[in-house]
Amino acid sequence: MKKILLFLLLTLQIASCQNHNSNNKKMNEPQYEWGIAVNTPIGYPIRFYAAMVGGTPIVGELYTEKEEPDWGNAFGYESTSMDKLPKSVDMVWLSYKEDCFYRLKTAIDYEKIAKLFREGFNQRVPNGEVRHKTYDTIVVGIAPGGVVVFWAGNGYKKITEIGRYQAEKIDLKEPPGLDSHERLIFSKEDREEVLNSDLTIPKAVREANKNKPIPFGLWDSYRDHQYQWFPVYEIPNGKIGDVNYRYWNGEAGATLYTDFASYMGKVDFFYLEEPIQKRPLFKELVIWYKAENGEKYLAEVSFDWEAVVAAYQKVFRKEADKVMAHLDIRVNRNNTYLTFQLIGDNGKQTFLEPKTLEISKFTEEDVIPPTPFE
Structure with a gap:
């Protein structure tokens, strides 16, 4: 029940952010068929407590990558729908490796997103022809340290950065009334299982990272x-x-x-x-x-x-x-x-x-x- 209430709260907050323009302007905003993909660097899984991109919830909870490309990949997106492009996000997640929660609540660069989707790009299709296409995915990249990067994507051959944002570390306590599945995000046993499972982190990666500090700043250096x-x-x-x-x-x-x-x-x-x-x-x-x-x-x-x-x-x-x-x-x-x-x-x-x-x-x-x- 608590998570449902939070989802409703996030929806209302984002809807409020998106209502600052006039109704006439909103009626003129184009809609596109788009979905959401989530990227996490290999070895650094996360679990969402609740997340909204525009008016669209991120339905999945546990996200992890086990092979390249792990940073800037629009495959594996959740179901798409015809909708207006997002102007803001509100996301709360657990960083397993850091053993802490983050929240990002911010406006994002709608003008850049709209320009990218509107202009599209030329792409060679499997039969050899060149066709004009547009983006179909908002990619959410979450790295250690609360680093969040958004891209507009189409598969993994066309990825364009929207912007980089900084989440805040928060102290999220387990509310009463959660069922056994909802309690997983607060479970120490689940955290140990996720961090030591071949299903979430390849054994070779776990061994390579053993006793090494988290390379905070690495994903920013890719941009810098x-x-x-x-x-x-x-x-x-x-x-x-x-x-x-x-x-x-x-x-x-x-x-x-x-x-x-x-x-x-x-x-x-x-x-x-x-x-x-x-x-x-x-x-x-x-x-x-x-x-x-x-x-x-x-x-x-x-x-x-x-x-x-x-x-x-x-x-x-x-x-x-x-x-x-x-x-x-x-x-x-x-x-x-x-x-x-x-x-x-x-x-x-x-x-x-x-x-x-x-x-x-x-x-x-x-x-x-x-x-x-x-």
């Missing part, structure tokens, strides 16, 4: 390490295909091969011609390309966080706002390896070693349709 840089793809006597990318801050997207331009007039150097801007650091890359030998290849790359940060700091040093750099990504002529060289306009440069790299040849019969480039 942004520099003025851009990638350049070098395919000797070849052609670039689509490129899927994922940043460490959880954002993800794709660059279609038709959007690439020649870099510095070189026909086998490709980049996205756009204004220079700060961007996060690569976590993963998937590159389709056609090599000099006429064959088509797929390169899948991942990067280690500490290694990529060290490389960028070596080039940018303490002049992040003054330096501009490009990451030269070069395919060797045997199509067995990629090199990654970060080159700054300050004369500094360094090579970045990938964590994993796999290059494979593909054909028209592959399960994943190849990029339809000549």
